[in-house]
Amino acid sequence: MQIGIIIIGDEILNGSRQDGHFIFFKHLFKQHGLQMAWAQYLPDDCDTITRQLKQSFEEKLPVFVTGGIGATPDDHTRQACALALNLPLQAHPEALKNIEAISIRQGDTLNSPSHLQRAKMAEFPKGAALIPNPFNNIAGFSIKEHYFFPGFPKMAHPMAEWVLNTYYSKNFFQHQITAKAALVDGVPESRIAPLMEQIEQKWPGIKTFSLPTIREDLPNDEQIHQYRLEFGLKVWDKDCENLPQAWHEALHSLKQLGATKITLLENSSEG
Secondary structure, eight states: OEEEEEEHHHHHHTTOOOOHHHHHHHHHHHTOEEEEEEEEEEEEEEHHHHHHHHHHHHHHHEEEEEEESSSSSOOHHHHHHHHHHOOOEEEOOOHHHHHHHHHHHTOOTTTTTHHHHHHGGGGGEEEEEEEEEETOOEEEEEEETEEEEOOOOOHHHHHHHHOOOOOOOGGSSOOEEEEEEEESSSOOOHHHHHHHHHHHHHHHHHHHEEEEEOOOOOOOOHHTTTTTEEEEEEEGGGGGGGGHHHHHHHHHHHHHHOEEEEEETTTOOOO
């Protein structure tokens, strides 16, 4: 299963705060045998968020969204979600009850400006479900497999884990990606591109990849003329039976194309 992520916040885009979500979600998904489908960084702009949410709702893919669900004027995510789905915002009874308890503990009456401002964080698009927040009990929400968390990692991350365990445990480790890779010296990408196409045509289900790397072990004036590629094949587990033969043929072809050195990477073998 694949999951998209949207990370919202001007402070991340302008560099005043470092993103604490991407690496966490990447590892979280991997720990459960899931995969990140894509990642987007968006500003605190209602039109931009609305436009991107409309697109992601149409894709019918689970999406985790962080940031912008507070109650200050620069928080637009709740409103953008409602606009993207053409739904009204309305107070979620349980989320509102939690916020009322917080206001009372802090000495605010339920008609005070402070509480009324805080209560906006219980307004979700109509039909949304609550996502519990173990840090301060101010909930996030979910609708149409989109899951909305606060921007604070300390809040968002346990909420994301709760979502996976609650809604997607049956999808854990259903499929795994198996890959074989090697560092290949002496062959430019332009020369191996036809080989990559041939492999994918001959072996449906097998995907090729090629990542150029810089020869840091060489003087600067020689690096651009010395080709090194990280070349590999990857498959979902259901296609693994074809991988050893495909990999063996790929290594043989790389040598024929002029590879001067092939260094197998971890968990790779000639098969």
